[in-house]
Structure formats: C-alpha cells, structure tokens
Amino acid sequence: MGKTVRAHTNIALIKYWGKKDALLRLPLMSSLSMTLDRFYTETKVTDSAENRFYLDGIEQKGKNAQRVFSYLSLLQQKFGVSGNLQVESSNHVPTSAGLASSSSAFAALAAAFCDHYEIRVDQRELSRLARLGSGSACRSVYGGFVVWKKGNDHESSFAYPLDHQMDLQLLAIELNQQPKKLPSTNGMKQAQTSPLFNTWLERNQTELEQMIRAIEQDDFTSLGQLAELNANEMHAINLSAQPGFTYFEPATIKAIKLVEQLRKNGIECYYTIDAGPNVKVMTRLKNVKEIINQFVSVFDNVKIVNASFGPGLTYLD
Numbered sequence: 001m002g003k004t005v006r007a008h009t010n011i012a013l014i015k016y017w018g019k020k021d022a023l024l025r026l027p028l029m030s031s032l033s034m035t036l037d038r039f040y041t042e043t044k045v046t047d048s049a050e051n052r053f054y055l056d057g058i059e060q061k062g063k064n065a066q067r068v069f070s071y072l073s074l075l076q077q078k079f080g081v082s083g084n085l086q087v088e089s090s091n092h093v094p095t096s097a098g099l100a101s102s103s104s105a106f107a108a109l110a111a112a113f114c115d116h117y118e119i120r121v122d123q124r125e126l127s128r129l130a131r132l133g134s135g136s137a138c139r140s141v142y143g144g145f146v147v148w149k150k151g152n153d154h155e156s157s158f159a160y161p162l163d164h165q166m167d168l169q170l171l172a173i174e175l176n177q178q179p180k181k182l183p184s185t186n187g188m189k190q191a192q193t194s195p196l197f198n199t200w201l202e203r204n205q206t207e208l209e210q211m212i213r214a215i216e217q218d219d220f221t222s223l224g225q226l227a228e229l230n231a232n233e234m235h236a237i238n239l240s241a242q243p244g245f246t247y248f249e250p251a252t253i254k255a256i257k258l259v260e261q262l263r264k265n266g267i268e269c270y271y272t273i274d275a276g277p278n279v280k281v282m283t284r285l286k287n288v289k290e291i292i293n294q295f296v297s298v299f300d301n302v303k304i305v306n307a308s309f310g311p312g313l314t315y316l317d
C-alpha cells in the first residue's frame with residue numbers, strides 16, 4: 001500500500017503566467033518560488049473498486065474529481081499501469097484562494113501515485129510529472145527557494161532547488177477565503193491578449209537572474225523590490241488584456257497601500273499577489289510582529305499566517 005505524501009505549497013516570487021503548451025503545461029517563462037512551511041496537502045493513493053476522490057473526508061464529484069482522474073489516467077498511460085484508484089487528500093491550505101493549493105495538491109498526488117505503484121523516479125522526474133497536473137506543482141517537490149526552468153519540451157521543463165536560504169518570512173494575509181472566480185488556466189490564456197505580454201516575456205530571464213543574485217547575496221531589499229515588480233507586471237497584463245480583468249478586490253488595494261505606508265515608516269516589507277485577492281507580505285523576522293499588528297488594526301476579521309521556508313516532499317507512513 002502506498003504511503004501518505006505531504007507536499008507544501010509554494011509562492012512564486014518570479015511568476016509563471018502564460019503557457020506554451022496547455023497539455024504538457026509548458027510555461028512561456030521560467031519562475032522562482034519559495035516553498036512554505038505552513039500550507040500543505042497530504043495525499044494517499046490506494047486501489048479501489050471505482051475511482052474515488054476524497055478531499056478532507058468529503059467525496060468530490062464534478063470538475064475537481066474529473067481533473068484528478070484525468071491526471072491519474074495520464075500517469076497510468078505513461079507508466080503502463082492500470083486499475084481504479086482511491087485518492088484521499090487533506091488540504092491545509094484555503095483551496096483556490098490564490099494561496100496555490102494546486103501546487104501542493106498535484107505534487108503530493110504525483111508522488112503518492114508513484115509510491116502506490118512502486119514506480120521509482122528521481123525528484124527531477126517527479127517535478128515533471130507534477131507539472132502535468134498543475135504547472136506550479138513542479139516547484140513543490142523541493143523545499144526552500146526553487147527555480148522552474150521553462151525548457152522547451154517535457155524533458156527539459158523541470159524544477160530544481162537553490163542552495164540558499166535567508167531570513168525571510170512570508171505573511172499570508174487572508175482577506176478573502178472564497179474560491180477564485182477565474183481559474184489560473186483561463187487567466188493565463190486571457191492575459192496573452194495584452195499588448196504588454198511580449199514585454200512580460202522579454203523581461204523574464206533578466207528578472208530571474210536578478211532574483212537569483214539577490215538570494216545568493218542575501219539581499220532582502222532587491223528580492224522584495226523585484227518580487228513586487230514582477231507581481232505588478234503580472235497583474236498589469238491582466239488589467240490590459242482584451243477584455244481586461246483583475247484578481248484584485250478593494251481589500252487587495254487597501255493591503256497594498258498599507259505595505260507602502262509601512263515602508264514609509266521604516267518597516268521594510270514588500271507584497272506579492274497571485275491569482276486571487278489575497279496579499280502575501282515578505283519581511284525579515286524582526287518586523288513580523290509589527291506588521292501583523294498593523295494589519296489587524298486596519299482590517300476586520302483578517303486571518304494572517306506567518307510562514308517561512310518549508311521542506312520538499314515528505315513520505316509520512
């Protein structure tokens with residue numbers, strides 16, 4: 001029987017936002033993320049009379065389940081194995097609220113699938129397999145800072161870890177726990193109609209290299225400025241798509257303004273935002289308390305989770 005596998009979510013500091021190949025989920029750009037300790041998915045795959053998918057103990061039907069089963073059947077074809085499967089997952093992430101639950105979900109599923117069938121693959125191959133379920137999942141195979149090299153085919157598009165960590169905290173400010181309205185696949189497709197899209201692609205390699213340098217030099221200021229710029233570029237192409245759209249809610253703007261205000265007051269912090277209204281604030285450990293106090297005083301009922309570096313895939317039993 002296969003083991004339960006835990007995979008942690010990751011948040012991109014240089015974002016993946018655009019696909020070259022929808023089926024293989026090959027990206028148009030390389031990306032770089034931080035794996036988080038506080039958010040994760042645990043998944044176990046077992047044999048079953050029928051295909052079944054349970055999330056947090058509740059059987060899933062419809063689109064969610066369909067996505068999981070077509071992914072499993074893709075992997076079964078790839079490895080020449082067959083049979084109905086039961087997937088039991090528990091999600092320690094607000095599902096689909098821009099906190100990247102699909103990254104941990106498909107990394108855990110890819111690993112649990114291989115474990116169930118005793119398919120021995122290395123981490124690089126696991127990252128390719130996870131990518132077939134959800135692009136960002138390829139980065140959740142590893143802990144710490146992770147680069148996803150865009151590559152140009154299935155073989156050359158995989159993630160690898162960077163060998164550096166630093167004093168970096170990520171405060172996930174949960175302004176809204178509702179599932180996002182526009183799934184990332186649709187958002188990425190729509191974004192490609194922006195007249196700014198080519199500029200977004202042209203800048204990718206330079207921004208990636210600058211980010212890696214900032215990490216290697218423990219340069220928090222450059223890391224934060226660059227992550228913020230990169231997120232704003234992504235959201236600018238959404239706003240300038242035809243038709244334009246945005247994941248921002250009024251509370252998102254309010255949070256951005258608070259981060260800017262905190263910086264003016266000498267508390268160094270930066271934001272990044274994904275395919276949802278929530279804001280993540282990056283800071284050094286010494287400023288965490290003050291930033292949390294400020295957010296709590298400005299927002300009613302805000303939930304804040306203070307995360308730092310999480311590990312790669314963990315096999316639990």
Ligand code: PMV
Nearest residue numbers: 012015016135136184274275
């Ligand atoms: O792989 P997906 O479909 O979860 O898309 C991820 C998109 C972003 O979270 C916005 C950026 C990223 O690189 O994780």
